Amino acid sequence: xxxxxxxxxxxxxxxxxxxxxxxxxxxxxxxxxxxxxxxxxxxxxxxxxxxxxxxxxxxxxxxxxxxxxxxxxxxxxxxxxxxxxxxxxxxxxxxxxxxxxxxxxxxxxxxxxxxxxxxxxxxxxxxxxxxxxxxxxxxxxxxxxxxxxxxxxxxxxxxxxxxxxxxxxxxxxxxxxxxxxxxxxxxxxxxxxxxxxxxxxxxxxxxxxxxxxxxxxxxxxxxxxxxxxxxxxxxxxxxxxxxxxxxxxxxxxxxxxxxxxxxxxxxxxxxxxxxxxxxxxxxxxxxxxxxxxxxxxxxxxxxxxxxxxxxxxxxxxxxxxxxxxxxxxxxxxxxxxxxxxxxxxxxxxxxxxxxxxxxxxxxxxxxxxxxxxxxxxxxxxxxxxxxxxxxxxxxxxxxxxxxxxxxxxxxxxxxxxxxxxxxxxxxxxxxxxxxxxxxxxxxxxxxxxxxxxxxxxxxxxxxxxxxxxxxxxxxxxxxxxxxxxxxxxxxxxxx
Amino acid sequence: xxxxxxxxxxxxxxxxxxxxxxxxxxxxxxxxxxxxxxxxxxxxxxxxxxxxxxxxxxxxxxxxxxxxxxxxxxxxxxxxxxxxxxxxxxxxxxxxxxxxxxxxxxxxxxxxxxxxxxxxxxxxxxx
Numbered sequence: 001x002x003x004x005x006x007x008x009x010x011x012x013x014x015x016x017x018x019x020x021x022x023x024x025x026x027x028x029x030x031x032x033x034x035x036x037x038x039x040x041x042x043x044x045x046x047x048x049x050x051x052x053x054x055x056x057x058x059x060x061x062x063x064x065x066x067x068x069x070x071x072x073x074x075x076x077x078x079x080x081x082x083x084x085x086x087x088x089x090x091x092x093x094x095x096x097x098x099x100x101x102x103x104x105x106x107x108x109x110x111x112x113x114x115x116x117x118x119x120x121x122x123x124x125x126x127x128x129x130x131x132x133x134x135x136x137x138x139x140x141x142x143x144x145x146x147x148x149x150x151x152x153x154x155x156x157x158x159x160x161x162x163x164x165x166x167x168x169x170x171x172x173x174x175x176x177x178x179x180x181x182x183x184x185x186x187x188x189x190x191x192x193x194x195x196x197x198x199x200x201x202x203x204x205x206x207x208x209x210x211x212x213x214x215x216x217x218x219x220x221x222x223x224x225x226x227x228x229x230x231x232x233x234x235x236x237x238x239x240x241x242x243x244x245x246x247x248x249x250x251x252x253x254x255x256x257x258x259x260x261x262x263x264x265x266x267x268x269x270x271x272x273x274x275x276x277x278x279x280x281x282x283x284x285x286x287x288x289x290x291x292x293x294x295x296x297x298x299x300x301x302x303x304x305x306x307x308x309x310x311x312x313x314x315x316x317x318x319x320x321x322x323x324x325x326x327x328x329x330x331x332x333x334x335x336x337x338x339x340x341x342x343x344x345x346x347x348x349x350x351x352x353x354x355x356x357x358x359x360x361x362x363x364x365x366x367x368x369x370x371x372x373x374x375x376x377x378x379x380x381x382x383x384x385x386x387x388x389x390x391x392x393x394x395x396x397x398x399x400x401x402x403x404x405x406x407x408x409x410x411x412x413x414x415x416x417x418x419x420x421x422x423x424x425x426x427x428x429x430x431x432x433x434x435x436x437x438x439x440x441x442x443x444x445x446x447x448x449x450x451x452x453x454x455x456x457x458x459x460x461x462x463x464x465x466x467x468x469x470x471x472x473x474x475x476x477x478x479x480x481x482x483x484x485x486x487x488x489x490x491x492x493x494x495x
Numbered sequence: 496x497x498x499x500x501x502x503x504x505x506x507x508x509x510x511x512x513x514x515x516x517x518x519x520x521x522x523x524x525x526x527x528x529x530x531x532x533x534x535x536x537x538x539x540x541x542x543x544x545x546x547x548x549x550x551x552x553x554x555x556x557x558x559x560x561x562x563x564x565x566x567x568x569x570x571x572x573x574x575x576x577x578x579x580x581x582x583x584x585x586x587x588x589x590x591x592x593x594x595x596x597x598x599x600x601x602x603x604x605x606x607x608x609x610x611x612x613x614x615x616x617x618x619x620x621x622x
Contacts, residue, residue, distance in 0.1 A: 148589065148590060148593060167601060182518070
C-alpha cells in the first residue's frame, strides 16, 4: 500500500503530530515553529486537493483506520461534502496562519507563539477530522478537541475580556458536547452501531419500535450543534469570544469553526436520520425559523455596534443563519447555496477579521467612528475590507452574490418566497452597516493614530491580497467551485 | 398503568432514571449558579450523568466483565460503551482542568469568582 492510499488519515494525523512537536521546537529552535506549522497545514491542504481530485474523478471512497473494517473500526468517508469542507478548512486556515505568524508577535507574549501553533494545528486537524469521519463517536472526540482548542486560542491572550469570553464559551460548549454525547448514547441504544452508514440502516426499523428515543436524540443533537455553531437563540457566547480573541483566532473561529458544526449537523440530519423523521417532526421548520431570526436579528445587532470586531462577530451570527437556511429548505439550489456560502463566508469573514486586525495593528483603533480616512493611510487592508464588505452585502462580481443568488433561487423554487424576502432584507441591513464604514474610510479626514499608521509587514498584506483576489475570482468564475458544492448537495438529497 | 406498574418499570430502568435526574441537576447548576466553581461542578455532574447513562446501556443484569476463558460460557456485559466512556472521562477531566485554570486566571484579574460581579466590573470598565 502506498502513502497515497493513506492520504485521508494523513491529512488529519500530520497536523496533529506536528502540533505536539511545537512546544519542543519552541524550546529547541524557535525559528522552526512557523515553517513547521505552515508545512503541516500546507500538507493537509495538498492532501485535501488530491482527495478532491480523486473524488471528482473516481467518486466517493472510504478509508478504514488501521484496516479494521466497519462496524468495528473507525471509517473515514471521503465524499463531495467532506472534501469540500476539508478544502475550505485547510485552505483558509493556511492563509490565516501566514498572516498570524506576524500579527501574533505583537498580540501575544513571544514565548506563547509555539503554544499558539499547537492549539491552532489541533483545531484545524480536528475540523478536518470532523469533515471526513463516518463514525459518530469519532465525531464526538473531534468535537471535543475542537472545543478545547477553540477556547484555547481565545484565552491565550490572557487579557480580562479574553478569559471571561473563553470561560463563557467553554461552559456553553461543554453543555453542547454533553447534549451531543447523550444523543449518541440514545442512538447507540436503539441501533447498536456507531458508524453513520450502519446507524442509517438500522434507524428505520428502530424508528418504528422506539420513536421517543430517536426524537430525544434529534432534539439533543439540535441543541448541541446549535450551541456550538451559534444558531440564533443559542449565540450568546459568540460576540464576546470572537471579538476579544487575537485577530487570526477571530478569523478562524468566525470563518471556519462555527461552520464545521453546521456541516456535522447537516450530515447527520440527511445521511443518518431516515427521511421519515422530517414528516414526524417539524425539525426543518424549526431550523428555518431559527435561521431566519438569526439572519435578521444578527444583522440588527451588528448595526448598533461601535467596535469593529464586535460588529463582524454579530455579522457572523447572521451569516451562519444563511448557511442553516440553505441546509433546511430541502431544495437542491438552496442546499448548494448553503454549502457554497460556507466556503464564501469563510473567505470573506476571515478577510474582514484580518483587515480589522491590520487596522488595529497599524493604529490601535477599534472604534468604527474613529476609522475615518483609513483607506488613504492603509490602502491594502482597506481595499480588502471593501471587497469583503461588498461581498457580504452581495454585490455582483463578488462571491457573496453567488451564494445568495443560489439561496434566493432555492427559496423561490421551493415556493418559500418569505425566505427570499428575508435574504433581501438582510442584504439591505448588511449594506446599512458595511457601506458607511467604506464611505468613512475613503472620504473621511484621517485623524490621530489613523493619520500615521505603523507600516504593515508584507506577510500580513499578502494574505489580505490573496483572500481579496479569491473573493473576486470565485465571484467572477463561480463554476470553479459550484460543481463540487452542487454534487455535495445532490449526494445529500439522494439525487 | 397503575402505580405498582410504574414503580416496577422505574425499578427496572433505575439507572436511566437516575442518570436523567443527575443530568437535569447538572444542567440546572451549570446555567443558573453565578459561582464559577459551581458551574464547573455542575458540568461534571452532567458529564457523569451521561457516563452513567452510556455505561448502563451496555450493562446486563448478572453479566460479567468480558474476559473470555476457554470452555466457560458466561453472560457478558457489552464492553463497548465502557470503552467509549473512558474517552469521555478523559475529555471531561481535561475540560475541568482547563476551566479551573481559567477560573484561577479570572480570579487574579477580577478578584472574584462570581459571574455577576465580573460582569459588573466589566461594565464599569467600558462606560
